Amino acid sequence: MSLEENPDSLILSDDPLHPANLIPELCRNFYQLGWVTGTGGGITIRLGDKVFIAPSGVQKERMLPKHIFVLPFPQPEPSPHTDRESQCTPLFWNAFDLRDAGSCIHTHSQNAVMATLLWPGSTFTISHQMIKGVRVGGTGRALSYLDTLELPIIENTPNEEDLKDSMGEAMKRYPDAAGILVRRHGVYVWDGGLHSTFVFVAWICTHLIFQCLDYLFEIGVKMKLAGLETVLTT
Amino acid sequence: MSLEENPDSLILSDDPLHPANLIPELCRNFYQLGWVTGTGGGITIRLGDKVFIAPSGVQKERMLPKHIFVLPFPQPEPSPHTDRESQCTPLFWNAFDLRDAGSCIHTHSQNAVMATLLWPGSTFTISHQMIKGVRVGGTGRALSYLDTLELPIIENTPNEEDLKDSMGEAMKRYPDAAGILVRRHGVYVWDGGLHSTFVFVAWICTHLIFQCLDYLFEIGVKMKLAGLETVLTT
Amino acid sequence: MSLEENPDSLILSDDPLHPANLIPELCRNFYQLGWVTGTGGGITIRLGDKVFIAPSGVQKERMLPKHIFVLPFPQPEPSPHTDRESQCTPLFWNAFDLRDAGSCIHTHSQNAVMATLLWPGSTFTISHQMIKGVRVGGTGRALSYLDTLELPIIENTPNEEDLKDSMGEAMKRYPDAAGILVRRHGVYVWDGGLHSTFVFVAWICTHLIFQCLDYLFEIGVKMKLAGLETVLTT
Amino acid sequence: MSLEENPDSLILSDDPLHPANLIPELCRNFYQLGWVTGTGGGITIRLGDKVFIAPSGVQKERMLPKHIFVLPFPQPEPSPHTDRESQCTPLFWNAFDLRDAGSCIHTHSQNAVMATLLWPGSTFTISHQMIKGVRVGGTGRALSYLDTLELPIIENTPNEEDLKDSMGEAMKRYPDAAGILVRRHGVYVWDGGLHSTFVFVAWICTHLIFQCLDYLFEIGVKMKLAGLETVLTT
Numbered sequence: 001m002s003l004e005e006n007p008d009s010l011i012l013s014d015d016p017l018h019p020a021n022l023i024p025e026l027c028r029n030f031y032q033l034g035w036v037t038g039t040g041g042g043i044t045i046r047l048g049d050k051v052f053i054a055p056s057g058v059q060k061e062r063m064l065p066k067h068i069f070v071l072p073f074p075q076p077e078p079s080p081h082t083d084r085e086s087q088c089t090p091l092f093w094n095a096f097d098l099r100d101a102g103s104c105i106h107t108h109s110q111n112a113v114m115a116t117l118l119w120p121g122s123t124f125t126i127s128h129q130m131i132k133g134v135r136v137g138g139t140g141r142a143l144s145y146l147d148t149l150e151l152p153i154i155e156n157t158p159n160e161e162d163l164k165d166s167m168g169e170a171m172k173r174y175p176d177a178a179g180i181l182v183r184r185h186g187v188y189v190w191d192g193g194l195h196s197t198f199v200f201v202a203w204i205c206t207h208l209i210f211q212c213l214d215y216l217f218e219i220g221v222k223m224k225l226a227g228l229e230t231v232l233t234t
Numbered sequence: 235m236s237l238e239e240n241p242d243s244l245i246l247s248d249d250p251l252h253p254a255n256l257i258p259e260l261c262r263n264f265y266q267l268g269w270v271t272g273t274g275g276g277i278t279i280r281l282g283d284k285v286f287i288a289p290s291g292v293q294k295e296r297m298l299p300k301h302i303f304v305l306p307f308p309q310p311e312p313s314p315h316t317d318r319e320s321q322c323t324p325l326f327w328n329a330f331d332l333r334d335a336g337s338c339i340h341t342h343s344q345n346a347v348m349a350t351l352l353w354p355g356s357t358f359t360i361s362h363q364m365i366k367g368v369r370v371g372g373t374g375r376a377l378s379y380l381d382t383l384e385l386p387i388i389e390n391t392p393n394e395e396d397l398k399d400s401m402g403e404a405m406k407r408y409p410d411a412a413g414i415l416v417r418r419h420g421v422y423v424w425d426g427g428l429h430s431t432f433v434f435v436a437w438i439c440t441h442l443i444f445q446c447l448d449y450l451f452e453i454g455v456k457m458k459l460a461g462l463e464t465v466l467t468t
Numbered sequence: 469m470s471l472e473e474n475p476d477s478l479i480l481s482d483d484p485l486h487p488a489n490l491i492p493e494l495c496r497n498f499y500q501l502g503w504v505t506g507t508g509g510g511i512t513i514r515l516g517d518k519v520f521i522a523p524s525g526v527q528k529e530r531m532l533p534k535h536i537f538v539l540p541f542p543q544p545e546p547s548p549h550t551d552r553e554s555q556c557t558p559l560f561w562n563a564f565d566l567r568d569a570g571s572c573i574h575t576h577s578q579n580a581v582m583a584t585l586l587w588p589g590s591t592f593t594i595s596h597q598m599i600k601g602v603r604v605g606g607t608g609r610a611l612s613y614l615d616t617l618e619l620p621i622i623e624n625t626p627n628e629e630d631l632k633d634s635m636g637e638a639m640k641r642y643p644d645a646a647g648i649l650v651r652r653h654g655v656y657v658w659d660g661g662l663h664s665t666f667v668f669v670a671w672i673c674t675h676l677i678f679q680c681l682d683y684l685f686e687i688g689v690k691m692k693l694a695g696l697e698t699v700l701t702t
Numbered sequence: 703m704s705l706e707e708n709p710d711s712l713i714l715s716d717d718p719l720h721p722a723n724l725i726p727e728l729c730r731n732f733y734q735l736g737w738v739t740g741t742g743g744g745i746t747i748r749l750g751d752k753v754f755i756a757p758s759g760v761q762k763e764r765m766l767p768k769h770i771f772v773l774p775f776p777q778p779e780p781s782p783h784t785d786r787e788s789q790c791t792p793l794f795w796n797a798f799d800l801r802d803a804g805s806c807i808h809t810h811s812q813n814a815v816m817a818t819l820l821w822p823g824s825t826f827t828i829s830h831q832m833i834k835g836v837r838v839g840g841t842g843r844a845l846s847y848l849d850t851l852e853l854p855i856i857e858n859t860p861n862e863e864d865l866k867d868s869m870g871e872a873m874k875r876y877p878d879a880a881g882i883l884v885r886r887h888g889v890y891v892w893d894g895g896l897h898s899t900f901v902f903v904a905w906i907c908t909h910l911i912f913q914c915l916d917y918l919f920e921i922g923v924k925m926k927l928a929g930l931e932t933v934l935t936t
Contacts, residue, residue, distance in 0.1 A: 581832075
């Protein structure tokens, strides 16, 4: 049966690394680790000319392949988005369009939110920590221990989709940033990936950059609260 | 065999979403996430003219369908409650009677208890955080990022059932509140749900509101301890 | 085959609630919850004239029924203890002899250790919290919300068995205490239990008292660090 | 088929305690406990004339036996190391060469990193805590409650392998230390083990020493932040 006959064929696969299988597995893993709660946050993977998106409004630990949305890449105009889709979609597209990303993660991590509160300016900065897991711009060379990591912080809006423009501007202004913090809200992290059949590699990279950044938010917040400097000038 | 012949038929079902199966599963999940300890806290689901209640005095991680109590809704007078039943029952009924709730959760969350200690007045308030998962009164429209969440805090009593009146008064005085904090004790959270066969939807909503509120207690406590304002006046 | 012919028959049972099966299961559970690490801590259950003890020197998450020691109760003189046995044995016996306990738990909980550091005197005290899970002396009536919980803190010694006398003295001086804190070391918690075939009930009670006390150490430490009074005089 | 014919025979075993099976199991366990994130950290086990090493660049929770590297012991000159191997290899070899270790663990534990920030000098010191799980030099007698634990802290370098010399010097200067802290980076812990067929014993010991040290970093950091002295002079 062709795709026209059975649109579900896009999300039915025996391959555990297929995006429609991998996204729910990873959502459960994130839930068990306490990184997402309830329906907060979102995940997307681009595989060639298809984009797979975890929906809003479904509990992360109960997500199934049938819940995954599939959108064409690039997007046709006007956009075919529906109401039930993830509110993160326009922001995920920033990562695809501006960084040629293979995947993107959004969380409401309390470490990220506290970082945006304790760094009241327009960027989060930290140096001399284990930042080697982060790549320049999310896609370039790995950062070095001596580099200063700098992530822009944009102000939140009531509707998630209204962040699209300010997020895009921040991504252009900070081409080396591997993610965008949203004040009092959370973080977006992406990876250049391969947007190819090597979806697993792409996704894992984003996953690792997110873990590495969240580790840095956590240690940075602890340092601030302990009165320690987070950027060394050596 | 009819119900009169086998009252256990109320709690025996092959459907994993049946309240008598869902409540124990969720209790185990809560236990693993560290949200309940020992026999503390409680959960109820209303399904049409039946109310299913997790018992006091049974460890959350060892609860079985046979432990679940079933009460008629509405309650006959005088109440047929027994000693072995949950001490939370009269408080759960506040949610059913005053909010037409489909389910209700009670926990001794340390985030909730710390919030009642760091907000010594009669309400917990926070704004400009991810409060979109909370509904007005637990049943209305979703709150916006720009709204201020306000939850009443009532004083604790030695016997849980003696909270019924003050909890009811607070629910009437704060019709928009999606939950009630009890000083030095914990929190009650409910959802309007559908009190219909769509039990799962009802329960999940309460579950999500609880997660969202607990997230707000946690970040609010962190902000207070860091000397940050929790309500912005923009 | 009789016990004389096969001493292993004491620890071989198909019953998951048999102490030799229950202790390893609970040790794994404690490990997963982060309550014990490595080989620290210990657990004992008394069942009639037999005492079952988790050994020192075995990782909690890898314990098997064959690792469990079985000692006679009461103890013959001189004691038949061997080197490989738990160092906690003499202290567990305090709970059996002085409180007629059915079981006893010892942990190096960081909440307990921090409590002994932030309460530099001879007792840990807290009131107006959820202390209803704790029983007077570990065996009597449940405490009320209005009661003040008071636990003695004894000074540590290099060898665990040398705590036996000071722990025994503290248990006699504080007959209402449901546990003993050891400064910079941890806590011992017991329950009167039934020391009968209802082993499960006995064990669960100790387990719950431990959970409840650890909850109180945790919230007490948070309150102290936030500058809040832990005992109210109303 | 001989080893020359099938090099994979080194990492294919039905024995769950074989290093190539044990390392992935333990990595998953560490990941679930939150002790490692992403690809950070590393583990090695020496078994006679073979050294088994978990690779860099593979997620800890997805590691398989086929990912494990096997190197000869002692190392031939020049070293046959490849690019895909763990960056920790030269540092693991310090533990083998200078302490005759059976295994070694490296983590980026936040407790360890915070300890290196709150102890700005050249050593981390703590006394009068549960340090009995730590052995003198990692291989000697167990420490006593009255002993002061002292671990050297070395300064980090951008490339992990460049730590080899300063780590080796610190190990010689502090022959009693059971581990080495690396400022703003993490910790290396080893055990003398048996470097024999009793691999499991060797590994478990290192695992326990790591747990014990991380427990001490955690409680030490809490004490520092609470303004408490971490070394008592009695």
